[in-house]
Amino acid sequence: MFCLRLFIAFGLLLLVGCSSIPAYQQEYVSKAGMVNSDSMLESSRVNLMSQIEPGNSVSGGAQAAGCTACR
Amino acid sequence: MKMGQRRTVAWFVFMSFSGCVSLLAAPSLSQFEMGLESISSGDVRLMQANAQSQFESDSLDLGLSLSLGRTEIEYVPVDFDFLGREIDVTEQNKAIQLNGRTRIREKFWLVGGFGYYEGFTNYRSIWLDEYYRQQFSDLTGVPGSELYVDADPKGYNATAGLRWEYSPSSAFAQLMISQLQDDVSPGYEIDFEGLRRGELTLATSAISLSTENVISKRIRSLLDLRASQTSAREWRYGLGVTLFAALGEKWVTRWQAGIVSEDPQFDAHSSSVAIEYEISDTLSAYADFSYYDDTGEIEDAFLFTSAAPGLISRKAGLGLRWEGNVWSGRFYLAPLSSSYEPTQLNTDFFQNLYSDRDWTVAQVVFGRSF
Numbered sequence: 001m002f003c004l005r006l007f008i009a010f011g012l013l014l015l016v017g018c019s020s021i022p023a024y025q026q027e028y029v030s031k032a033g034m035v036n037s038d039s040m041l042e043s044s045r046v047n048l049m050s051q052i053e054p055g056n057s058v059s060g061g062a063q064a065a066g067c068t069a070c071r
Numbered sequence: 072m073k074m075g076q077r078r079t080v081a082w083f084v085f086m087s088f089s090g091c092v093s094l095l096a097a098p099s100l101s102q103f104e105m106g107l108e109s110i111s112s113g114d115v116r117l118m119q120a121n122a123q124s125q126f127e128s129d130s131l132d133l134g135l136s137l138s139l140g141r142t143e144i145e146y147v148p149v150d151f152d153f154l155g156r157e158i159d160v161t162e163q164n165k166a167i168q169l170n171g172r173t174r175i176r177e178k179f180w181l182v183g184g185f186g187y188y189e190g191f192t193n194y195r196s197i198w199l200d201e202y203y204r205q206q207f208s209d210l211t212g213v214p215g216s217e218l219y220v221d222a223d224p225k226g227y228n229a230t231a232g233l234r235w236e237y238s239p240s241s242a243f244a245q246l247m248i249s250q251l252q253d254d255v256s257p258g259y260e261i262d263f264e265g266l267r268r269g270e271l272t273l274a275t276s277a278i279s280l281s282t283e284n285v286i287s288k289r290i291r292s293l294l295d296l297r298a299s300q301t302s303a304r305e306w307r308y309g310l311g312v313t314l315f316a317a318l319g320e321k322w323v324t325r326w327q328a329g330i331v332s333e334d335p336q337f338d339a340h341s342s343s344v345a346i347e348y349e350i351s352d353t354l355s356a357y358a359d360f361s362y363y364d365d366t367g368e369i370e371d372a373f374l375f376t377s378a379a380p381g382l383i384s385r386k387a388g389l390g391l392r393w394e395g396n397v398w399s400g401r402f403y404l405a406p407l408s409s410s411y412e413p414t415q416l417n418t419d420f421f422q423n424l425y426s427d428r429d430w431t432v433a434q435v436v437f438g439r440s441f
Contacts, residue, residue, distance in 0.1 A: 020238045020241055020242070021241045021285045021286075021287065021288060022240075022241075023240045023241075025288050026240070026241070026285060026288070027288075028288060028289045028317035028323075029285050029288070029289065029290070029291045029315065029317065031317065031323055031349075032355065032392055032394055033315070033323045033325065033345075033347040033355065033357060033392065034291055034315040034317060034323050034325075035291075035315075036283055036291070036293045036313065036315070038123075038134060038170075039102065039104065039123075039125070039438070040104050040106045040121065040123065040401070040436045040438070041104055041392075041394075041399050041400070041401055041436055041438045044325075044345065044357070044359065044390060044401075044403065046108055046110075046403070046432060046434050047108065047119055047121065047138070048108055048109070048110045048117050048119055048432075049110070049386075049432075050193075051110070051117060051192075051193040051194055051195070052110065052363075052384055052407065052409055052430065053339075053341065053363040053365075053382075053384055054193075054195075054339075054365070054368075054379075054382075055331045055337070055338075055339025055341070055363070055365045056329065056331070056339070056341055056363065
């Protein structure tokens with residue numbers, strides 16, 4: 001279990017990266033489908049999905065996140 | 072003045088100040104988008120219209136979004152619910168959100184936002200509200216009957232944080248703190264002592280740390296750590312990882328995975344993969360597949376509970392993205408299936424709410440750049 005956590009932590013660190021890619025070399029990562037954005041056009045997010053998959057809204061408000069302590 | 076009220080006033084003052092600063096800097100409209108989306112099954116139909124504008128200047132970005140939602144439910148009680156009756160329920164909701172960020176140093180941005188909504192935010196709370204109304208709204212003479220109230224859900228959120236662009240144009244880290252308050256449709260229980268009601272107002276505190284990095288000429292990553300705590304519940308923790316990878320001149324892929332956990336027993340896992348092909352300079356097509364499962368909601372009921380059982384959902388969709396010089400658009404269509412674990416004795420009254428459904432997801436978005 002410890003090794004698995006270590007592996008995951010190492011993997012996450014790799015995602016952070018430490019190299020700096022200059023803007024003129026970012027042609028590929030600037031394509032519409034490659035950008036993390038609030039724009040409805042650039043992302044492929046469907047807002048209503050949080051109603052079907054309640055666990056995906058961790059900080060979207062008590063109701064948006066679904067009820068996890070229900071009577 | 073109570074601590075919670077002081078915090079609310081502090082948020083309000085901060086956001087008002089930020090709003091005034093924004094107006095003085097007068098950023099200009101750079102993007103306007105409108106979208107329509109729906110998710111529908113045989114007995115539940117969800118629709119939402121969204122509009123959002125982006126305003127930009129050298130040192131200030133502002134985003135204003137509005138949404139109107141409509142939910143239609145064919146409410147059908149279980150056969151052994153002798154107080155229940157079939158009824159078509161329609162509810163509407165509306166929401167406004169203003170987010171902004173202003174540069175305070177060369178690599179640092181101050182980030183903030185606030186929002187407000189009215190109306191039910193999900194179909195499940197509408198279904199449960201109708202159930203409670205049919206069961207408990209007319210209990211004259213029963214102890215606690217005066218506790219029943221007509222639901223009037225609404226809420227607000229306020230967010231503030233700092234964004235550090237530690238490698239300009241290729242990497243940033245962002246820390247956000249949020250406070251949310253929701254007036255909810257409460258739950259009810261009845262036993263030999265009479266009617267009992269759940270919380271009417273829930274407060275949520277949340278903190279998130281995210282970092283986005285261009286780690287090579289073809290790979291972009293996003294790492295997101297979140298924690299939130301809602302009234303009378305334990306802390307909920309979430310981790311999300313997204314990878315964008317360009318496979319060639321015309322192919323890109325997106326990978327996403329996330330886990331969420333809350334004591335004592337809630338865990339959710341999600342993952343998705345998408346592949347997109349550039350048909351021409353302006354037109355792309357993409358396909359995606361996503362999977363979600365959770366262990367079911369935490370319940371603290373005495374006799375009966377409305378807590379959802381474990382859920383698995385799968386979605387596979389096709390989309391088209393069109394990018395013009397001024398106008399752009401996107402269209403998406405997907406079948407979605409959701410399957411719940413069987414209800415137990417104490418949740419059998421909600422068999423028709425927590426039933427397996429086949430949904431159709433549709434979305435169309437148009438936007439104009441200025």
